[in-house]
Amino acid sequence: MGTIFWPKDPLDGNDMTLLTSILRRWCERYEVELTAEESSRKAKELVEWFEFGVKDPIELAELIDDKHWLVSRI
Numbered sequence: 001m002g003t004i005f006w007p008k009d010p011l012d013g014n015d016m017t018l019l020t021s022i023l024r025r026w027c028e029r030y031e032v033e034l035t036a037e038e039s040s041r042k043a044k045e046l047v048e049w050f051e052f053g054v055k056d057p058i059e060l061a062e063l064i065d066d067k068h069w070l071v072s073r074i
Helices: 013-030 037-052 057-064
Strands: none
Touching: 013 037, 013 057, 037 057
């Protein structure tokens, strides 16, 4: 078995704290349970933006709030 190259840095505790706080604020704003399906979709989107290189908390919050543009999923 060969070595798998994963180009992304692993999320550390600080990253998870940041992402969790953004997601919790989004859930509170829209009155969505943290365990709801919509919350899971937003969490996935949030991690994708973070791994893409967006690190600013305000920008991340705006992106999952669809304030920049709408990203459609197929």
